Amino acid sequence: MTKHNDKSADTSAAESSPGAAEPSVFTQTQTSQVDESGVTAVYIHVPFCLHRCGYCDFTLVANQDDLIPDYLAALKNELESTAADHAFHGPQSMDTIFIGGGTPTHLSPSHLTELFSLLQRYFHLTDGGEFSVEANPDGLDDDRIRVLKDFGVNRLSLGVQSFDDDCLRLLERRHSAAEAIETIQRCSDEFDNLSADLIYAVPGQSLRSWTTTLKSAISLPLSHISTYGLTYEQGTPFYRRANSGELRRQTDETERQQYLTGIGLLKGAGFEHYEVSNFAKNGFRCRHNQTYWQGRSYFAAGPGAARYLNGRRSTNCRSVARWIRSWSDNSPCIQESEDLNAEEKAREFMMLALRMIDGLNIEAFERRFGVSVRTLAGEAIQRHIAGGLLEYHGKNLRLTAEGLLLADSVVVDFL
Ligand code: SF4
Secondary structure, three states, X not given: OOOXXXXXXXOOOXXXXXXXXXXXXXXXXXXXXXXXXXXXXXXXXXXXXXXXXXXXXXXXXXXXXXXXXXXXXXXXXXXXXXXXHOOOOOOEEEEEEEEEEOOHHHOOHHXXXXXXXXXXOOEEEEEEEEEEEEEOOOOOOHHHHHHHHHOOOOEEEEEEEOOOHHHHHHOOOOOOHHHHHHHHHHHHOOOOEEEEEEEXXXXXXXXXHHHHHHHHXXXXXXXXXXXXXXXXXOOOHHHHHHHOOOOOOOOXXXXXXXXXXXXXXXXXXOOEEEXXXXXXXXXXXXXXXXXXXOOXXXXXXXXXXXXXXXXXXXXXXXXXXHHHHHHHOOOOOEEEEXXXXXXXXXXXXXXXXXXXXXXXXXXXXXXXXXXXXXXXXXXXXXXXXXXXXEEEEOOEEEEOHHHHHOHHHHHXXXX
């Protein structure tokens, strides 16, 4: 599954007492100001799933729940170190908090309570802030929902993927279409802001099946939908099965048709297409992901999590066991770290902005970086305009309808 830049990880008390949690301290006002670098977003990676789906290459372990207490202890050490490094004086005000995985809601209610209690020592959601948690339809019971509500979560991102049971089986998902529908309806009693991920270009998936999935999604109380073409990442069982011929990849033409069908149906149903893979009802764009796309700084913690602070991008090691061992000894576990110079920052900004449907605002870019877009990328711009993949629209440079279909290969030319 392609998840473009929308996760900051390489690539998501007793069990009977979740209601005992304090009412959302994330919305209390007792906190220090936003830190001096103006960081207002944090990503926490929870690397546990019931099982690993055959196409997934995210940082996670399946069937190793015995590691959860050690993970929580290691996370505490990483957050304590973050607080010391950035001179936190009390919980920091965050405009967005995103708990991704893995499947964060695979944690039991008591472990979720422990996780949120830990986070509230370091972070505090601003009034009107966005607090997202990724979840799967299977296992998202009322006890877990109660914990999420008690701690101020106000947005759920559900890994639905399809409303066709054949596709769900092929993708090795553990829920049925009926269970996904029931979960969305149940969650909508508690959350106004519900998002669903959907996958197209699944082997054997017809245009009719994809259309039915889209129409089901549209008929449900969802405020945000992400559509991703299935990808075959090296090292996954799907990669091996596709190469051996056991799985038949969809043709480029089918993938293109399915992507365009998604755009047409979702826009027709009142969703704004605001990023290559993302659609939102009015006022429901994912604010956290926009932090990434707008080149702003963010904290991150957990195995495989990537952060961007003071111009340095660094990624934690992807091995869950190694990250736990390292932080158990209070040693950072960094896989890679890079200080971006002024030009690299500007180039990365262009690349991310072009993934947005509005594109790159040229005047704002030049004010921010003090260099013209043409100076940095004149040749790439000319070539892609000539090829019909980019266009000027008012003060913005943006992908054309054709360019959207080839977004990855266009934006990479700006790096
Ligand atoms: S549930 Fe999501 S994160 Fe977990 S293995 Fe499947 S695709 Fe990966």
